[in-house]
Amino acid sequence: MELTFRNSEISYLIGENGAGKSTLLNILARIDKNYQGGIDDSFAVDEISLVDANPYMLKGDVYKNIVYPLKIRKRENIEESMTTLLDIFNLNTLKNKEASKLSSGETQKVAIVRALSFSPKLLMLDEPTANIYIY
Ligand SMILES: Nc1ncnc2c1ncn2[C@@H]1O[C@H](COP(=O)(O)OP(=O)(O)OP(=O)(O)O)[C@@H](O)[C@H]1O
Ligand SMILES: [Mg+2]
Incomplete structure (x- = not known):
């Protein structure tokens, strides 16, 4: 089996429970280094973003969580790029809330914003809409 992700394309991975989607x-x-097969690594590890089905939040507020990927990459103009993203996801009011106190849907949205913050070349979302109410 072979899988190719092309630039500017959205791919969907569909399969029954336990099929191995999250593992892949x-x-x-x-993250999982124990596997058979090979990856043609056109992407460096710090250009990839994965939003887990149950995202882990760092201790501290929402803002600390979403700027973390930018901080470790020593990016500048953090405040500017974050305001736009938070606006799009309607999360500005939650900026200073303790991340561990968020609802499941809020946590998922914060995790998506955090994953997008550094403009990854490959963004992978595991069940991204499981808790999200879209209106
Ligand atoms: N750490 C682990 N150790 C052993 N087996 C595991 C581990 N993680 C997952 N598995 C097994 O590997 C298989 C694939 O699991 P995976 O989580 O990738 O499925 P999935 O397609 O994402 O399912 P779902 O739709 O339920 O999220 C399952 O049978 C699961 O029990
Ligand atoms: Mg899964």
Whole structure:
């Protein structure tokens, strides 16, 4: 089996429970290193973003969580790029809320914003809409 992700394309991975979707995403994100087969790594590990089905939040507020990927990459103009993203996801009012106190849907949205913050070349979302109410 071979899987190719092309620039500017959206791919969907569909399969029954236990089929191995999350496992494959973890392998592609280089989190799971114990696998058979090969990855043609056109993407460096710090250009990939994976939003887990149950996202882990760092201790501290929402803002600390979403700027974390930018901080570790020593990016500048953090405030500017964050305001636009928070606006799009309607999360400005939650900016200073303790991340551990968010609802499941809020946590998922914060995790998506955090994943988008550094403009990854490959963005992978594991069940991204499971808790999201879209209106
Ligand atoms: N850490 C682990 N150790 C052993 N087996 C595991 C581990 N993680 C997952 N598995 C098994 O690997 C298989 C694939 O799991 P995976 O989580 O990738 O499925 P999935 O397609 O994402 O399912 P779902 O739709 O329920 O999220 C399952 O049978 C699961 O029990
Ligand atoms: Mg899964």
